[in-house]
Amino acid sequence: MFTRQVSVRSLSGPIGIGTQIHQAVEMPGWMPLIGLMSYISLNLGIFNLLPIPILDGGMILFLLIESAIRRDLNQQIKERVYQVAFVCLLVFAVMVIFNDLTKLPLFNHVKP
Numbered sequence: 001m002f003t004r005q006v007s008v009r010s011l012s013g014p015i016g017i018g019t020q021i022h023q024a025v026e027m028p029g030w031m032p033l034i035g036l037m038s039y040i041s042l043n044l045g046i047f048n049l050l051p052i053p054i055l056d057g058g059m060i061l062f063l064l065i066e067s068a069i070r071r072d073l074n075q076q077i078k079e080r081v082y083q084v085a086f087v088c089l090l091v092f093a094v095m096v097i098f099n100d101l102t103k104l105p106l107f108n109h110v111k112p
Contacts, residue, residue: 013093015100053078053085 012020017040024032049057066072101107 008095009099011096011099013096013100015097016103052089053081054089055085058085 020036021033024036027033048055049060051057051061053059053062062073062078
């Protein structure tokens with residue numbers, strides 16, 4: 001995605017996950033569903049460890065920075081960084097849900 005080899009349109013949110021689960025349930029056996037659940041769990045774990053300040057990886061990053069400078073960062077700076085990160089995550093979530101909605105058959109006639 002960052003190297004522009006994968007399109008942002010390939011991202012899926014809750015609606016895409018629901019369709020994938022529906023397809024996995026229709027397959028014979030239980031391995032497709034277990035595999036999809038493990039894939040989603042792994043992706044959420046990796047995403048949570050990204051150094052985005054509001055996620056766990058961001059908390060680790062702040063702790064590393066504070067331990068390197070051997071003092072606490074200013075609380076107002078932390079709050080502003082958390083606010084910016086929260087807005088960025090909300091924009092990302094809206095973008096992913098919008099991608100999911102445009103993939104629905106209802107919106108096929110709207111696409112150029």
